[in-house]
Amino acid sequence: MKSILTTILLSLFLLAFSQKNMTPPAPVFPVPSEAQLAWHEMELNAFIHFTTNTFTDLEWGLGSEKESVFNPSGVHADQWVSVLKKAGFKGIILTCKHHDGFCLWPSKYTEHSVKNSPYKDGRGDIVKELSDECKKQEVKFGVYLSPWDRNRSDYGNPSYIEYYRNQLKELFTNYGSIFEMWFDGANGGSGYYGGANETRNVDKRSYYDWPKTLDFVRKMQPNVIFFSDAGPGVRWCGNEEGHVSTTNWNMINTDTIYAGKAGIETLLGTGAEDGNHWIPAEADVSIRPGWFYHEREDSLVKTPQQLFTIYLNSVGRGSLMLLNVPPDRRGFLHENDVKALEGFRALLNEEFKTDIAKKATVKVSSVRGNAKEFIGANLIDNNPDSYWATDDKVVSGTIELDWKTYETVKYLVLREYIKLGQRVKSFNVEVLKNGKWEKVAQETTIGHKRILKFDPVRTNKIRIHIADSRACPVISSVQVY
Ligand code: FUL
Numbered sequence: 001m002k003s004i005l006t007t008i009l010l011s012l013f014l015l016a017f018s019q020k021n022m023t024p025p026a027p028v029f030p031v032p033s034e035a036q037l038a039w040h041e042m043e044l045n046a047f048i049h050f051t052t053n054t055f056t057d058l059e060w061g062l063g064s065e066k067e068s069v070f071n072p073s074g075v076h077a078d079q080w081v082s083v084l085k086k087a088g089f090k091g092i093i094l095t096c097k098h099h100d101g102f103c104l105w106p107s108k109y110t111e112h113s114v115k116n117s118p119y120k121d122g123r124g125d126i127v128k129e130l131s132d133e134c135k136k137q138e139v140k141f142g143v144y145l146s147p148w149d150r151n152r153s154d155y156g157n158p159s160y161i162e163y164y165r166n167q168l169k170e171l172f173t174n175y176g177s178i179f180e181m182w183f184d185g186a187n188g189g190s191g192y193y194g195g196a197n198e199t200r201n202v203d204k205r206s207y208y209d210w211p212k213t214l215d216f217v218r219k220m221q222p223n224v225i226f227f228s229d230a231g232p233g234v235r236w237c238g239n240e241e242g243h244v245s246t247t248n249w250n251m252i253n254t255d256t257i258y259a260g261k262a263g264i265e266t267l268l269g270t271g272a273e274d275g276n277h278w279i280p281a282e283a284d285v286s287i288r289p290g291w292f293y294h295e296r297e298d299s300l301v302k303t304p305q306q307l308f309t310i311y312l313n314s315v316g317r318g319s320l321m322l323l324n325v326p327p328d329r330r331g332f333l334h335e336n337d338v339k340a341l342e343g344f345r346a347l348l349n350e351e352f353k354t355d356i357a358k359k360a361t362v363k364v365s366s367v368r369g370n371a372k373e374f375i376g377a378n379l380i381d382n383n384p385d386s387y388w389a390t391d392d393k394v395v396s397g398t399i400e401l402d403w404k405t406y407e408t409v410k411y412l413v414l415r416e417y418i419k420l421g422q423r424v425k426s427f428n429v430e431v432l433k434n435g436k437w438e439k440v441a442q443e444t445t446i447g448h449k450r451i452l453k454f455d456p457v458r459t460n461k462i463r464i465h466i467a468d469s470r471a472c473p474v475i476s477s478v479q480v481y
Helices: 001-020 034-042 077-086 124-136 158-174 210-220 265-271 295-300 305-313 335-351 374-381
Strands: 044-048 093-095 140-145 178-181 189-191 198-200 225-228 235-237 279-287 322-324 361-364 395-414 424-433 436-443 452-470 474-480
Touching: 034 225, 034 322, 044 140, 077 093, 077 124, 093 124, 093 178, 124 140, 124 424, 124 452, 140 158, 158 210, 178 198, 210 225, 279 305, 305 322, 305 335, 361 374, 436 452, 452 474
Parallel strands: 044 093, 044 322, 093 140, 140 178, 178 225, 225 235, 235 279, 279 322
Antiparallel strands: 189 198, 361 395, 395 452, 395 474, 424 436, 424 452
């Protein structure tokens, strides 16, 4: 009887003990919102730059262009979406209004729009055509509405802000769900301004009254992600070449930055380990030298290899690649751009074809509470919701993958479980070569995804050593190609 009682007590004690250790790691703040998590998962988004510039061969229209210059022989939004979707892009952001102020939808607040152009005899609405097509082909739709408007006579006055908000209302109530809203930091300077032809500079910090404008939009669509230099949804990465820093924190201190502030490019690329808000970097880049279509750039379309390098330097550093592919005057994505995108997709498929981590034996230095919820095998189980974690006080650790035979290793892909915050500060990678461990990488952050490319190496063991972390490391996956 006594021994039964002892057994029961012991079991209860063990149960309580193991329950305690099964507790998942507490989040390290700040953490991403649901909408930001969904944004991270997209990885590849496309930009469409299309306006009067496509026909005047400019990059920044003055705002004085006649509506009649906007004259595409067609608008083949079905082709834009199908080409981009096939290449793996999950969302498309359209320049509904660029700096020239010309609107691709028939806004009732201005005459400077498609409604006064020859396109469909003024009955066209390109925002509708593209958003409908996105819905049909299940690609997310986003909008770019330039805060700077070189056409408006009242740009610089309070009434322009009301105009801008009225336009946001049109976009956010008439075209279905919008996943991202792009607020370009470029604003203020010379322009037509309703015939004034002068230079106008606004106080970028206060003129737009962003908090109020964003609240206004959130009331219409609460899940929208706001892009601007400084967020608050996602931040600019500090350059337009499609790369973020190798150290890339998803956090940044919002009290030190604002949209349009000069000299913050480096900070935007790295983020800040002690940042008080989760505002990940988005890497915007064009497939051509310019953002708008120019025939003279037909031979300058980036090659699949260049696009792949951009992918490694953006997505592969925990960021998102926002690639601009501008339609031409026929309203098509040009054949050269389509070919480059097909080549890019083929390269991605080829380089990341077989994940050899799946057939490896995983050894880890320690497991949180020795609980099966947090074991090393979770790293290769293809389940984004499972992860390997250590005990709270353990902020370093090792993951080793062993294969039965020699393999050629070219890429290592790591992911942190960012729902609980970004943690890893420093790690290195070694491979076993001729019986000796050889260091092939010394790196800092991981984040949503980190892809390391090596000179192909033959090995049967790879070891990832996390040297330091803001709290116990929480790693959701390891892939090897
Ligand atoms: C910049 C703009 O000035 C370019 O024309 C383009 O729209 C790019 C995405 O953002 O700031």
